[in-house]
Amino acid sequence: MSTLLTVVLPSEGEVKRADQEVLTRCRELADETGHTPAAAIIAPDASDHVEAVERYGAEEVYPVEDSILSEGHLAPLLDATTTVIDEVDPRVAAFSFSETVGELLGALAVRTDAAALPEVTSFELGDDGGVDAVRPVMAAKAMARTRSTTDRTLVSVRAAAYEAEEHPVDAAVTPVSFSFDEGDLRRTIRETVTAAAGRVDLSEARVVVAAGRGVSDEEGKALIEELADVLDAGIGASRPMVEEGRFPATAQIGQTGKVVAPDLYIAVGLSGAIQHVAGMKDSRVIVAINKDADAPIFDVCTYGLVGDLYEVLPPLIEELRAVTAEATPA
């Protein structure tokens, strides 16, 4: 039997929920098939994260540690990932999808002689040595079944495709040596700006408050921010809100923005266009607030509230604040 390797790229100093989900999926598949669930951790402080991946069932852990892996450079990341895949020789190397992984996967597939299945929402081991996967296409209007038939497959998995489940083990830890000549770097990172500064990161948020064009002024934006604050939520937006400059591009949810699937998604003043819905339809509970009872968002929501957001949000925020204060021990 071979290895199912989750490649973990810690972000902001931690192993994110999306990585825990992929670790969980690989561990489940390994349990079913007799393969070994393993994890590579690629970061400047990789060995600090060993316990975090053992908690999700990785029986073999391969930390790849070097300070150059902190700087957002793709070339060293590609080298480090290639090194660990060559050393472990897994049947599957699975990543949680991110912009970085999106850039990495094709080159890595060429380097490691693997097939690449990007942005899948589910995957299984195929009977013929490859992988069977499902991925949304055409703004998630259709699901495509894709299959690799190679001995090695790289998979990137969309956030929230699986539920993270702890399964602690004591792993065998084998550091993998890696070095990269800084002189080979072709680009310089001049500044890294955190888009969600001071706010919950959208792709990690358990609750998302999303604003559509109904949020038509600064007063509406302030209400969205207050609602997000009281719920400890990330803030998302429709494309027109981003194009108008009311919210940053990183807040855009949908076909050409981020895909999120939080426990609770509150769509405020959003019509529910197919291109937006493609980015949030897998949220567990969807609440829609819209003054037009015929808005398509009401076809996808769990709970709908027909009303003017400027009238609905203030008492809702007040009530939530009271409930939260009651629930918080003094």
Ligand code: FAD
């Ligand atoms: P609208 O459709 O204008 O809806 C505003 C809603 O607010 C209405 O339903 C209205 O009833 C309600 N409203 C107004 N005032 C109030 C009030 N006071 N109280 C309560 N409700 C109120 N869009 C995305 O979001 N993400 C994408 O990634 C994306 N990608 C796209 C890609 C392509 C190729 C194309 C062609 C389009 C894309 N779009 C995307 C745009 C998409 O088609 C829609 O135009 C957009 O999602 C609509 O945004 P909206 O819901 O904010 O605005």
